[in-house]
Amino acid sequence: MNPLHTTEGLLRFGLRDRWYPLCPSEHVRTGELVRIDRAGEQLLLWRDAAGTVHVQEDRCPHRGARLSQGVHMGDRIACNYHGVQVDAEGTVVSVPGSPGCALEGRRVLRTFPAQEHAGAVFAWFGVDESAPPATLEVPAPIAGGAWSRFLCYVEWNAPYLYSLDNLLDPMHGAFLHRNSHTMFAGKREAVFQIRVTDTGFVFEKTDQRGVNFDWVEFTHGGADWVTLEIPYPDTAGPGGPFTIVAGLCAISENRHAGFFWRCREVSGWERDSWRFLYRNRLEARHYAVLEQDREMAEAMPADAWDRENLYQHDIALVRMRRLLKAEAAKQAARLTEPATAAPVPVA
Amino acid sequence: MPSSYENAFGDELEAIYGRGVHDLPGVVAALNASGVRPAGGEDWTEPSFTAELARLSGTENHS
Numbered sequence: 149m150n151p152l153h154t155t156e157g158l159l160r161f162g163l164r165d166r167w168y169p170l171c172p173s174e175h176v177r178t179g180e181l182v183r184i185d186r187a188g189e190q191l192l193l194w195r196d197a198a199g200t201v202h203v204q205e206d207r208c209p210h211r212g213a214r215l216s217q218g219v220h221m222g223d224r225i226a227c228n229y230h231g232v233q234v235d236a237e238g239t240v241v242s243v244p245g246s247p248g249c250a251l252e253g254r255r256v257l258r259t260f261p262a263q264e265h266a267g268a269v270f271a272w273f274g275v276d277e278s279a280p281p282a283t284l285e286v287p288a289p290i291a292g293g294a295w296s297r298f299l300c301y302v303e304w305n306a307p308y309l310y311s312l313d314n315l316l317d318p319m320h321g322a323f324l325h326r327n328s329h330t331m332f333a334g335k336r337e338a339v340f341q342i343r344v345t346d347t348g349f350v351f352e353k354t355d356q357r358g359v360n361f362d363w364v365e366f367t368h369g370g371a372d373w374v375t376l377e378i379p380y381p382d383t384a385g386p387g388g389p390f391t392i393v394a395g396l397c398a399i400s401e402n403r404h405a406g407f408f409w410r411c412r413e414v415s416g417w418e419r420d421s422w423r424f425l426y427r428n429r430l431e432a433r434h435y436a437v438l439e440q441d442r443e444m445a446e447a448m449p450a451d452a453w454d455r456e457n458l459y460q461h462d463i464a465l466v467r468m469r470r471l472l473k474a475e476a477a478k479q480a481a482r483l484t485e486p487a488t489a490a491p492v493p494v495a
Numbered sequence: 496m497p498s499s500y501e502n503a504f505g506d507e508l509e510a511i512y513g514r515g516v517h518d519l520p521g522v523v524a525a526l527n528a529s530g531v532r533p534a535g536g537e538d539w540t541e542p543s544f545t546a547e548l549a550r551l552s553g554t555e556n557h558s
């Protein structure tokens with residue numbers, strides 16, 4: 149059975165009916181055919197002559213060869229095996245070996261709605277691939293306006309769910325990152341609460357804010373986002389706290405892509421100052437902190453979830469997992485339900 | 496690779512900010528009390544300091 153039709157598989161590779169960030173925009177260069185695995189799908193990414201990015205299944209509709217080994221023809225791809233040409237809509241526009249054959253004009257290549265935003269390529273994977281996608285809604289720090297940002301892109305050898313757990317676990321800041329430039333202060337004991345919002349929930353300390361990694365927001369809609377804030381020391385100069393918007397996408401069961409938009413609400417000379425300091429030294433410090441997370445996540449046992457003993461600091465994980473599991477079960481049921489048969493007329 | 500001037504400029508900025516000086520006149524005055532000078536060797540002014548930051552901050556966000 150297709151793992152993407154099972155509750156377990158959907159959880160491991162990523163639920164459907166979502167936008168996922170696939171890769172940084174600059175990974176898809178004009179004229180190139182880019183082959184990547186994401187969210188349980190084998191994908192081909194390319195740009196047409198106008199620069200618009202397209203995301204399709206990397207599988208020739210003729211016999212299944214990799215279209216990514218084919219020829220970029222500006223507005224279409226020609227398979228290198230027998231020359232079949234497919235356009236950005238997934239329609240076979242030419243079968244050179246057998247002109248006029250029935251395959252011509254048919255829309256047979258799976259094509260996923262794609263968009264670029266904040267320096268990344270996003271694609272929509274729907275339960276029903278013929279249905280239009282939801283609007284891609286992004287958290288305020290990467291929506292534009294008064295925020296300045298840098299995208300940090302990583303690939304880790306761990307299930308994306310471990311990264312999601314890590315992001316929804318603010319308490320690890322005071323321990324794992326205790327010697328960092330940003331998370332050295334604050335209490336090592338905390339009581340958390342969950343505050344439900346229109347689009348998800350906020351998980352926050354009840355007795356400390358703005359000192360360490362004190363709150364995190366899970367936004368769940370057309371895409372899943374985690375937003376969190378970490379105070380900057382005075383040395384970072386004027387401006388708001390350091391804010392991270394994170395998006396994750398499975399590459400395989402045990403590998404995922406992580407997008408960490410590092411943001412600050414800051415303008416004018418203060419903005420230039422932060423951007424200079426970020427490039428000159430802060431990025432390396434932030435990266436060292438992220439490496440601590442990577443080392444922890446990559447070394448976790450494969451059956452970590454099976455033998456946990458959770459406590460109060462973990463209630464956001466429990467809530468998030470419950471939400472994803474329930475939705476995965478619903479989607480699996482929709483994906484496997486038998487096609488409704490026409491009613492049998494009663495004589 | 497950042498130049499030694501950029502690193503020294505960054506060191507001084509961090510030190511000044513670290514003392515809690517976050518206002519433009521204060522930062523410019525503190526920078527003038529340090530050893531770091533623009534390429535021409537003259538004192539910093541608010542316009543020359545903000546222009547230098549704009550130059551060093553590099554390319555802007557792309558959406």
Ligand code: FES
Pocket residue numbers: 208209210211212213227228229230231232
């Ligand atoms: S497999 Fe692609 S043209 Fe035959």
Ligand SMILES: [Fe+2]
Pocket residue numbers: 314320321324325437441
């Ligand atoms: Fe962390």
